[in-house]
Structure formats: C-alpha cells, structure tokens
Amino acid sequence: xxxxxxxxxxxxxxxxxxxxxxxxxxxxxxxxxxxxxxxxxxxxxxxxxxxxxxxxxxxxxxxxxxxxxxxxxxxxxxxxxxxxxxxxxxxxxxxx
Numbered sequence: 040x041x042x043x044x045x046x047x048x049x050x051x052x053x054x055x056x057x058x059x060x061x062x063x064x065x066x067x068x069x070x071x072x073x074x075x076x077x078x079x080x081x082x083x084x085x086x087x088x089x090x091x092x093x094x095x096x097x098x099x100x101x102x103x104x105x106x107x108x109x110x111x112x113x114x115x116x117x118x119x120x121x122x123x124x125x126x127x128x129x130x131x132x133x134x135x
Contacts, residue, residue, distance in 0.1 A: 040066050040124050042105070042117045051109055053094070060107045060116045067103040068124070076127035076134075090123055097123060 043065040051057040070088045074081035079090040086101035097120060098106045110116040 040064050040068060040128070042120050045113060045117075046104075048113060054109060057109045057111060058113075058116070060110065060113065062105045062107065062116065062120060064099075064103040064105060064120075064124075067101060068099050070099065070101055072131060073099060073124075073127050076130040077123055092119075095119065 041064065042062045044063050046061040046063060049059050049061075051059045068088075070081055070086065071083070073079070074088045077088075077090055079088050081088050088099040090097045090099070095107070095109045097108075100106075105120055107116040107120060110119060
C-alpha cells in the first residue's frame, strides 16, 4: 500500500509556512491493524485512524483517503505516509 495520487495541496491553518494535503492510497487500509501497529487513535464509528507525530498529524480513512498536516512540501508528505504504512506492515509481519 502506498500513496497513489495527491488530490489537493492547501496552506496549513496553524503555520503559514507549512502545507496540508489530501492524498489517496492505492488500496483501502485495514484501520484496526494500522492503529495497533503504529500506536494511533482509532475510531471505528468514524472510520479513521489518527497518527500524531509531534505537530504533524496524519489521518487515514477507511476509503483510502489520507489527510496530512504540517509538512514542508508534497514529497515530505508522501514520504511520511509511506513510512507509516511501511512501519505498520513490518510490525504486522513480525507479529505473524
């Protein structure tokens, strides 16, 4: 699973030097598994996993949509999301 496309790039509300992004994954994530492997907040009723990394926030939705806040540029946002997904996949493999 990885970032397939970027839907929007907008200025960040909290810091005008940063951006927020809306991206889409190539397939919908297993939210429960993702939240357990990256120690994130999970809301089954809302269909979202919230990952906080310092001031940055990444929200994974059941549809495969991802929102990213407080990044410097598009590449940093993509790397951040892909790194979270890779770490979760690696931890899942180690569990098995």
